[in-house]
Amino acid sequence: NAGVMQNPRHLVRRRGQEARLRCSPMKGHSHVYWYRQLPEEGLKFMVYLQKENIIDESGMPKERFSAEFPKEGPSILRIQQVVRGDSAAYFCASSPPTNEQYFGPGTRLTVT
Amino acid sequence: GDSVTQMEGPVTLSEEACLTINCTYTATGYPSLFWYVQYPGEGLQLLLKATKADDKGSNKGFEATYRKETTSFHLEKGSVQVSDSAVYFCALSDRTNAGKSTFGDGTTLTVKP
Numbered sequence: 001n002a003g004v005m006q007n008p009r010h011l012v013r014r015r016g017q018e019a020r021l022r023c024s025p026m027k028g029h030s031h032v033y034w035y036r037q038l039p040e041e042g043l044k045f046m047v048y049l050q051k052e053n054i055i056d057e058s059g060m061p062k063e064r065f066s067a068e069f070p071k072e073g074p075s076i077l078r079i080q081q082v083v084r085g086d087s088a089a090y091f092c093a094s095s096p097p098t099n100e101q102y103f104g105p106g107t108r109l110t111v112t
Numbered sequence: 113g114d115s116v117t118q119m120e121g122p123v124t125l126s127e128e129a130c131l132t133i134n135c136t137y138t139a140t141g142y143p144s145l146f147w148y149v150q151y152p153g154e155g156l157q158l159l160l161k162a163t164k165a166d167d168k169g170s171n172k173g174f175e176a177t178y179r180k181e182t183t184s185f186h187l188e189k190g191s192v193q194v195s196d197s198a199v200y201f202c203a204l205s206d207r208t209n210a211g212k213s214t215f216g217d218g219t220t221l222t223v224k225p
């Protein structure tokens with residue numbers, strides 16, 4: 001059973017461009033979570049999704065950030081018009097109906 | 113809201129020394145508690161967990177006991193190795209809060225030979 005997959009592992013964008021981060025949950029997992037880790041800091045919750053539904057987006061910045069988890073395909077975290085402060089590692093986790101989460105390797109976004 | 117406070121680092125130990133990383137939490141519901149480990153350049157790996165009071169999680173020589181009376185989940189290991197050098201995160205997940213996890217800020221452990 002493959003683990004949580006994220007791609008790309010590293011992403012470089014210039015200021016003002018869009019960043020798209022993908023997350024494929026573990027097989028059989030219907031819950032997806034996105035977290036952001038700024039340098040030298042812990043993980044901060046961003047959004048919790050189930051298939052075709054956003055359950056909790058209380059950690060998402062109000063502008064430029066959006067997330068989806070379609071019926072088919074991976075979950076996408078989209079950042080529009082990136083700024084330098086968006087540079088961070090973005091981790092996806094998935095879980096079954098129990099609350100143990102399994103993390104992907106992360107996408108490291110660098111905004112130049 | 114939920115919160116996790118863990119011992120500030122960095123922590124530097126010699127090989128075979130004893131390790132304790134303190135973690136305390138606040139939660140409105142009945143959380144499960146976790147320790148995750150992050151090696152350089154990698155994602156988080158679940159190290160151990162406990163789902164109810166007095167449970168002890170253990171893995172790879174690490175242990176932590178869910179103490180409801182002190183709202184704590186301290187991580188311990190009797191004899192650390194150089195390969196244990198990593199960042200350790202304490203976390204809780206609360207079913208009454210949509211199951212999302214709340215993390216501490218992490219403690220960096222360096223073990224010297």
